[in-house]
Amino acid sequence: MNEPALAARTLVVLLGDWRGSGTTYRNLADRIRLLILDGRIPSGTRLPAERELAERLGLSRATISSAYRDLRERAVLHSVRGSGSVARINPASLAREPGGRPVLLDLARASLPAAPQLPEAALAAAEALPRYLDADSDPVGLPELRAAIAARYSAQGLPTRPDQIMVTLGAQHAIGLVTRLFLARGDRALIEHPSYPYAHDTMRALGARVVAVPVTAETGWDADELIDTVERTSPALAYLMPDFHNPTGASMPRDLRERLCRVAAKQGTVLLIDETTADLDIDRPGPMRPFAVDNRSGAEIITVGTVGKTLWAGIRLGWIRAEAATITRLVASRTRSDLGTSILEQLTVLEAFKAMPQILELRQRQLRATRDVTVSYLSSRVPEWQIPHVHGGLALWVNLGTPVSSRLTLTARQHGLLLSAGPRFGADGAFERFLRIPITGPSEVTETALAALVDSWEELRAAPDLELPPPGRY
Ligand SMILES: Cc1ncc(COP(=O)(O)O)c(C=O)c1O
Known part of the structure; x- marks a missing residue:
């Protein structure tokens, strides 16, 4: 047992x-x-x-x-x-639901297809590989790749040296490494609510006492509550997604970033900033501005990033940006769980970085098309749902108006559609009123999936125990 x-x-x-x-x-x-x-x-x-x-x-x-x-x-x-x-x-x-149709459509996962530039980058990496065959396993990352990641931050207004970068096996691995170093059993960890579920799971598994602060699609963070909570609870670590927060799509205003850094510095809270979704810009007012740019108070900020949403989730490569001394500690602790990132994948990402402007442009077009199709389809077919306007990110955090997300998810499986119910993104069964609808799929496929979603909703509405107001009347 x-x-x-x-x-x-x-x-x-x-x-x-x-x-x-x-x-x-x-x-x-x-x-x-x-x-x-x-x-x-x-x-x-x-x-x-x-x-x-x-x-x-x-x-x-x-x-x-x-x-x-x-x-x-x-x-x-x-x-x-x-x-x-x-x-x-x-x-x-x-593959098949009992008595139902085969499961074909997926609105549960929010990942983009591989960038078309990837195969060429992988071929160029294979050609470069012979020059690296003397290398040993690599727990911190190739100097060339660390320099390229540091140069991206510097170009975005955040001066960064290569010794402030560690290459990891994706952002989730980075979150695991940082939380294991900074959180001990019983420590307080602040998270947003809703949030990216695997980060939450990681903190709970470490025995942290989780303190949740709300984020909504319409109004983002409650600034005073966030600041008060850090002040009151002095968490050891606060895990935040300030750009295109997953799942709400909200982005944190600049003045709140500054306030947060100030209170974190005062309370000794380490800010773990997840910028996994930060590059997924559709029509953000202004350029990408890394969170740490607004740190004028000396707060300890650890940023994680990844190519999982830009290049491909199948390339397991991300990174951590922190003070060089923190990177040294993270590298020392890493060998307990793994010995480093594949050199061939690092070379592939180094090559793909050369095409990053084109890749980001493509992502912007893909996300825009699917966001627009999704917003217009759902607004006309299900006017009773509250559909937020997002400027980027992975998904729409839709308010169903009534707490039936889990039931809708089960009904949808009978229609061949996979969904992630709202409570997946919360703690203790919260968010039954919400459904995360990804905008990462091709727009034509998403339209088919949305039709199945609307069919599922109509079937659910007809359930005798559900007393929903008539369509369009919330
Ligand atoms: C907010 C957030 N952080 C981290 C990750 C994990 O990224 P990776 O695939 O690089 O491990 C995801 C993946 O969906 C995510 O949405």
């Missing part, structure tokens, strides 16, 4: 408001299935014992048994005598 166990009380919080019009066991199974499919219950987690969950939910043990049986039949749960019931997705089961 080595699997991590999920306490019954935690599962009850994750379940949120799960009851609906169907049979109780089926509603419960549906909601647990969604939690497993979207990763809120990680694969390999042991679910609570039937009796314990029955007590917590005030249901009979037979109902829980039926729900678990249903989950086993639908290939997301595995039961072994003596080990209990463990969440485990059978990949073959994902």
